[in-house]
Amino acid sequence: MGCRSCEKPKMNYRKGLWSPEEDQRLRDYILKHGLGCWSAVPAKAGLQRNGKSCRLRWINYLRPGLKRGMFSQEEEDVVINLQAKLGNKWSQIAMHLPGRTDNEVKNYWNSYLKKRVMQAQGGSNPKSPAEHTSMSTTEPAMSMSMSMSMHHVKNSSGSTTTSHDQDANISSNGGSHALSASAPLAQQAFDHQAQQQSKNFVFSDWVPGPESYSVSAHWPTSTASSGNVTPSHGGAFGDQMSGSYGVLPPHQDHQTSAAAHGAATGIAGSGYFDLLNMGDMYGGFSSTNDDLLF
DNA sequence: AACCGCAACAACCGCAAAGGG
DNA sequence: TCCCTTTGCGGTTGTTGCGGT
Structure with missing residues (x-):
């Protein structure tokens, strides 16, 4: 883990929001060199950020395959139920x-779902993590039933829309019930979705810059899950990261309008790198297993 | 138009775990 | 085995935009 070869000159690191230029630098660097020692990234990429910040920026915003926008009903269900089970x-x-x-899930929970759960529970405070932990390790099924009235909204054939096989396997450790949300919660979530109609369910606005990339990156071969890396929509994103990206409009800032996101979505299905499919390509993508799957 | 409150989200901070020398 | 460094995680704070008054 330690990377002693990484030089780390003491410097005043920039803080705050990332500029498009910084994003571009970091993106370029990662594309060219792959993931490695984060502490060395800022210097090598010409960024006045610390490695921690670069890592966070990559994980939460720049890396390919990220979804942006509102959570689907199924995603909400998963969050609610896993939060009840795992804390x-x-x-x-x-x-x-x-x-x-994880950051997105956390934010979504803190800003919305937690309140919904509290309301559904009659205004009582959500369980503390400690409570969750102890309950999940001893009586997970009880934890579920206590937190909300459960009923099945998913069938065993995996009708979840996430199209990820892993999702079909989500179940309580000790129980046999499928993950689901209470009807009130589901309705509330639906209402919330309706309110957020203007926010399209889109994927990361991770788009190449004005130039076409021809990447031959040094992605750790051991981490390039050959089983998952199966470009099926024209994109070449295998373990060689070879291929070139189409020329796209200049990178939009992350707080662009839904229309801009919609444009990006359209791009995904029109011969450019299929960002949509990348969610499946990197099925296990999370901040905790970047190095494993990327 | 200005102010305020709120929601959403990005980013920072601190801690603990993991790994190399 | 200890020390140091890096990484990962969760809590928290900061920023921005929007709607209501």
Whole structure:
């Protein structure tokens, strides 16, 4: 783990929001050199950030395959139920949500789902992580039933829309019930979705810059899951990271309008790198297993 | 138009675990 | 085995945009 070869000159690191230029630098660097010693990335990429910040930026925003935008009903169900079962183990929860980061899940929970759960529970405080932990290790099924009235909304054939096989396997460790949300919660979540209609369910606006990339990156071969890396929509994103990307409009800032996101979505299916499919390509993507699957 | 409150999200901070020398 | 460094995770804070008054 330690990377003693990494020089680390003491410097005043930049903080705050990332500029498009910084994003581009980091993206370029990772594409060319792959993931390695984060502490060395800033210097080598010409960024005045610390490695920690670079890592976070890559994981939460720049890396390919990320979904952006509202959570689907199924994703909400997964978050609610896994939170009830695991507590605030956001990285573990995120593992079940391809394309979602632990940070995104955490934010979504804190800003929305937690309140919904509280309301559904009659205003009582959500369980503390400790409570979750102890309950999940001893009586997970009880934990589920206590947190909300459960009923099945998914069938065993994997009708979840995440199209990730892993999702079909989500179940309580000790129980036989499928993960699901209570009807009130589901309705509330649906209402929330309706309110957020303007936010399209899109994938990362991770798009190449003005130039075409011809990448021959040094992705750790041991981490390039050959089983998952199966470009099926024209994109070449195998363990060689070879191929060139189409020329796209300049990178949009992450807070662009839904229309801009929609444009990106359209691009994905029109001969450019299929970002949509990448969510499946990197099925296990989460902040906790980048190095394993990338 | 200005102010305020709120929601959403990006990013930082601190801690613990992991790994190499 | 210890020390140091890096990485990963979760909590928290900061920023921005939007709607209401």
